Amino acid sequence: MGERTAGSLLGRLDELKGLLKDRDFVTVRDLAIELGVSRRTVHRYLAILRESGLPIESGRGRGGGLQLHPRWGLGRVHFSAAEAIDLLLSIAIAERMNSPVLLRQLAGIQRKIVASFGEAHGAQIRSLRKRILLGPPASGRVAGSLGEGPHRAHPALAEAFLNARCAAIEYVDRNGVTTSRQVEPHYLYLSPPVWYLLAWDRLRGAVRHFRVDRIKSVTPQGMSFRLADSRPFVEELQLELTSL
Numbered sequence: 001m002g003e004r005t006a007g008s009l010l011g012r013l014d015e016l017k018g019l020l021k022d023r024d025f026v027t028v029r030d031l032a033i034e035l036g037v038s039r040r041t042v043h044r045y046l047a048i049l050r051e052s053g054l055p056i057e058s059g060r061g062r063g064g065g066l067q068l069h070p071r072w073g074l075g076r077v078h079f080s081a082a083e084a085i086d087l088l089l090s091i092a093i094a095e096r097m098n099s100p101v102l103l104r105q106l107a108g109i110q111r112k113i114v115a116s117f118g119e120a121h122g123a124q125i126r127s128l129r130k131r132i133l134l135g136p137p138a139s140g141r142v143a144g145s146l147g148e149g150p151h152r153a154h155p156a157l158a159e160a161f162l163n164a165r166c167a168a169i170e171y172v173d174r175n176g177v178t179t180s181r182q183v184e185p186h187y188l189y190l191s192p193p194v195w196y197l198l199a200w201d202r203l204r205g206a207v208r209h210f211r212v213d214r215i216k217s218v219t220p221q222g223m224s225f226r227l228a229d230s231r232p233f234v235e236e237l238q239l240e241l242t243s244l
Contacts, residue, residue, distance in 0.1 A: 166221040198233035
């Protein structure tokens with residue numbers, strides 16, 4: 001049987017993992033047929049996967065039956081890009097809050113999710129931790145006003161933040177006035193329980209902050225930006241917070 005020449009070894013290993021996850025029980029012969037390789041090659045691939053920690057069990061009897069350990073992983077879970085972004089942001093937030101309960105497995109989880117994005121997004125994802133800032137708790141007045149905003153989730157904002165892309169937003173200020181902004185979403189700042197977007201306002205040519213619960217809509221733009229130092233952004237926010 002001729003060996004496949006197309007595709008990388010990593011791609012064939014991923015294909016093999018997919019077959020193992022999708023089958024309760026499968027033989028080496030069946031895997032060889034589906035992958036278009038020899039049984040010897042299948043055994044070589046299986047050895048590589050076992051060395052990487054994948055718990056592949058061999059059944060006794062004819063055919064050399066194989067299966068993944070029944071308690072391995074979470075089963076057949078697949079994340080969309082939007083779901084993966086939300087999960088990465090949640091991990092970065094948990095890291096910034098230095099949670100003693102959640103930190104134990106976060107690094108491994110993050111590595112696996114990052115791998116699913118590919119190297120092109122690696123730099124953006126690795127920078128998430130330093131782009132999520134943690135401040136002191138919000139004042140009673142600020143926290144008490146949290147219920148006044150629209151409280152809508154903005155997947156487009158999360159995506160623009162992750163990929164360092166500009167976004168057009170509609171924002172309602174504390175006086176109820178709605179304005180349109182073109183922003184570079186540089187940092188997210190948590191003053192528990194209030195979230196702020198720290199951004200460069202391209203129309204006004206200045207550092208600005210926006211309460212996330214007061215952002216009515218987000219429209220991604222194509223332009224990218226270079227991450228700036230966090231100090232001017234934080235100082236601008238703190239200047240207003242001290243006056244409230």
